[in-house]
Amino acid sequence: MLSGKSALVTGASRGIGRAIALELAKQGANVAVNYAGSEDKAQAVVEEIKQFGVKSFKIQANVADEKETKAMVKEVVSEFDSVDILVNNAGINRDNLIMRMKEDEFDQVIDTNLKGVFQCIKAVSRQMMKQRGGRIINVSSVVGVSGNAGQANYTAAKAGVIGLTKSTAKEFASRNILVNAVAPGFITTDMTDELTHEQKEGMLSMIPLEKLGEPEDVARVVRFLASEDAKYITGQTINIDGGMVM
Amino acid sequence: MADVFDKVKEIIVDKLEVEESQVTMEASFKDDLEADSLDVVELVMELEDEFDMEIADEEAEKINTVGDAVNYINSSQS
Numbered sequence: 001m002l003s004g005k006s007a008l009v010t011g012a013s014r015g016i017g018r019a020i021a022l023e024l025a026k027q028g029a030n031v032a033v034n035y036a037g038s039e040d041k042a043q044a045v046v047e048e049i050k051q052f053g054v055k056s057f058k059i060q061a062n063v064a065d066e067k068e069t070k071a072m073v074k075e076v077v078s079e080f081d082s083v084d085i086l087v088n089n090a091g092i093n094r095d096n097l098i099m100r101m102k103e104d105e106f107d108q109v110i111d112t113n114l115k116g117v118f119q120c121i122k123a124v125s126r127q128m129m130k131q132r133g134g135r136i137i138n139v140s141s142v143v144g145v146s147g148n149a150g151q152a153n154y155t156a157a158k159a160g161v162i163g164l165t166k167s168t169a170k171e172f173a174s175r176n177i178l179v180n181a182v183a184p185g186f187i188t189t190d191m192t193d194e195l196t197h198e199q200k201e202g203m204l205s206m207i208p209l210e211k212l213g214e215p216e217d218v219a220r221v222v223r224f225l226a227s228e229d230a231k232y233i234t235g236q237t238i239n240i241d242g243g244m245v246m
Numbered sequence: 247m248a249d250v251f252d253k254v255k256e257i258i259v260d261k262l263e264v265e266e267s268q269v270t271m272e273a274s275f276k277d278d279l280e281a282d283s284l285d286v287v288e289l290v291m292e293l294e295d296e297f298d299m300e301i302a303d304e305e306a307e308k309i310n311t312v313g314d315a316v317n318y319i320n321s322s323q324s
Contacts, residue, residue: 129284129287174284
């Protein structure tokens with residue numbers, strides 16, 4: 001389905017990013033695994049990817065840093081000869097009530113989750129324009145659509161990603177670069193493991209499908225958006241949330 | 247000088263699909279050659295590759311005509 005394609009997935013050492021990297025590899029794409037700190041985990045993902053018979057390597061970069069993202073994309077192009085798919089998944093959270101949230105907590109989340117997406121898009125844009133095509137898939141969040149108490153920084157960044165997705169889609173449409181977002185709901189990852197039982201129960205009561213999602217549920221939609229089947233879709237945000245937000 | 251112009255002309259004809267006769271030093275990319283903003287950015291990228299140079303964004307923004315591009319390349323190569 002994606003054989004011969006090259007993908008770069010940010011924040012791919014664990015959680016949703018890891019599942020996306022594996023899914024794209026399973027479909028035949030070569031995958032570069034970006035990570036910020038978890039080198040061992042990133043290496044483990046690379047080894048798993050190679051079992052699908054495709055090329056893979058890990059690359060450390062802070063997505064919010066222009067120089068690092070430029071260097072990262074350069075390396076992907078030199079290893080794979082192209083960048084056909086960029087998945088902007090890297091994200092952090094620093095949850096707090098607004099009245100207690102420090103400026104630093106706000107800035108860090110905006111930097112990684114929003115500016116990081118911009119930096120990576122900018123870094124691949126030249127290559128994708130030359131190729132006359134590409135797919136960019138940004139991982140937003142359903143709380144970027146609905147809002148969530150205690151996550152002002154995170155939801156602002158994730159809502160920002162949706163706006164950024166639409167502008168990028170319009171700007172690059174003439175070059176056949178398609179840009180979409182996915183908005184996962186409650187997915188079982190390290191990030192959601194941190195939530196208390198009470199918080200989880202509260203969330204479950206808001207999900208019509210009455211269960212949490214798996215990282216693979218998100219990965220399969222990303223795989224679709226990266227494929228030929230999605231060639232007439234751009235600027236959209238697809239919620240993957242068990243019906244939480246409609 | 248002529249070499250640079252010829253090379254630039256060749257790239258413009260190829261990229262913007264215009265006639266060679268339309269590409270004069272005075273021709274404006276947007277007004278005369280019907281390029282949109284993205285075309286101009288792309289053209290600048292192409293020139294960077296062709297002449298093995300980096301054109302800073304501030305400089306690239308000043309390139310409106312074919313002559314601007316040719317003169318910029320000439321001045322940076324001398």
